Amino acid sequence: MNVITIDDLVKRRGSKEILAGISFQARPGRVTGFLGPNGAGKSSTLRILLGLDRATSGTALIDSVPFVQLRDPLATVGAMLDGSGAHRARTGRAHLRWVARSAGLHRARVDEVLEIVGLTNAASKRVGSYSLGMGRRLGLATALLGDPEILILDEPVNGLDPDGIRWIRTFLRERAASGRTVLLSSHLMGELAETVDDVVVINEGRVVADGTLDEVVGAHRTLEDAFFALTTSGAP
């Protein structure tokens, strides 16, 4: 199945409302773009989905189960949040090895994912010496270790060079084409229009548009135009 279902998610920190009732789905075989300006609540939603933060109310489920109850999380969901998610003093390979070990994956899988993301040559270098783009590649390699059915990526194109962006687009399209679920967040519209099938736009903790790419773009010229029309209040 591999459906991600977010239902009426509310998150408050003190008196501040970060999410004000977010609902949407991400389906298998499709790339779902989760778009919004910085601070709109994208990362908070994804962190709640991954059990890192707690929702004030509402649910975020993976195949009708919360992430924390998954039997084999790494083989079900591959996640990439901020940066590399690795300690800077370790080498890229050492980082992937402990993740692999905790999921009972074979060492050879570490070299496979290094190859997939193009980090083989930097695998023996410490993560602290990586560029932003290399760190993101390591994060993606970590997400791919368990060859999961679902990918959840927070701002995956951030820090990647044009080559990297082109590569990740193709890569994610292929994942979706093979029937897997891809949910990615971004505040960059131009980069995404060619990658996503479905679009969820959020602003100030609320969903302002949800549909296929064509539906959301609607009468606007581009996804970017639609995005600004939806997220800029009082714009002409």
Place this chain on the structure above:
Amino acid sequence: MRALAAEAWKLASLPTVWIATAVGVLVPSVIAGITASATLGAITRGAGTVPGVDTGYQELAFGVVGAIILGVVGISSEYFTESEESGGGRQITTSLTVVPSRLRFLLTKISAIAIAAALLAIIAAATTMGVVRVVLGAHALTLGADDVPRLVGVVCYWVYTALLAFGITVLTRHGVIPLAVLIANTSVVTVTYLLTKITPLANYLPDMAGVRMFIRKLADNTVEISPLTGGLVMTAWVAVLLVIAAIAFTRRDA
């Protein structure tokens, strides 16, 4: 077991853990070497002193700094934030997406740190006692059956101290303050020791009670606490702190 193997590998692949190991082994053995050669000098001069009953053990009480570093970095490394240019990520997000159950993650971490601290204590105790014997030669007190519970006490003390440092760092989510405070308390400004001058109750603070497991004569201290009582008091402190840490860790946002 897989998660424990991963945590052990995490510790082993962290350079600061090797610094902790070096500190834990070198500090007590070097101090023991210096003290023992001073004692030997006094004996050969005919000053008549014999090595004290706490020779080697005193030094191991200082060497626990290695266990403190281990306990702190074992968890502070999870919260270490990458620079803004590198994306500002933290390893804890990866750890909790691999082992989503907070309690299980924490228990695994505690086990890995306890095992590492025990190994470190065994190596440090063997090295320190070895140095004392090499330096003092025939003048060294022979290690007998009495020393077995004392050496077990050393290992317990190191494991508990590592876990105290760990528990405090789980709460602070940052290594610098617990590291500075705990190391200072063990070496330069022994606040807990000074407190015993003010109130005898301070003898029941975790470190003051814990050292009773293997130290027989505390300087200027008349309060009698048996090794077993000392050990139980420290166990209680560790248990309470770890429960508080677990409650905080499972409730708050990562």
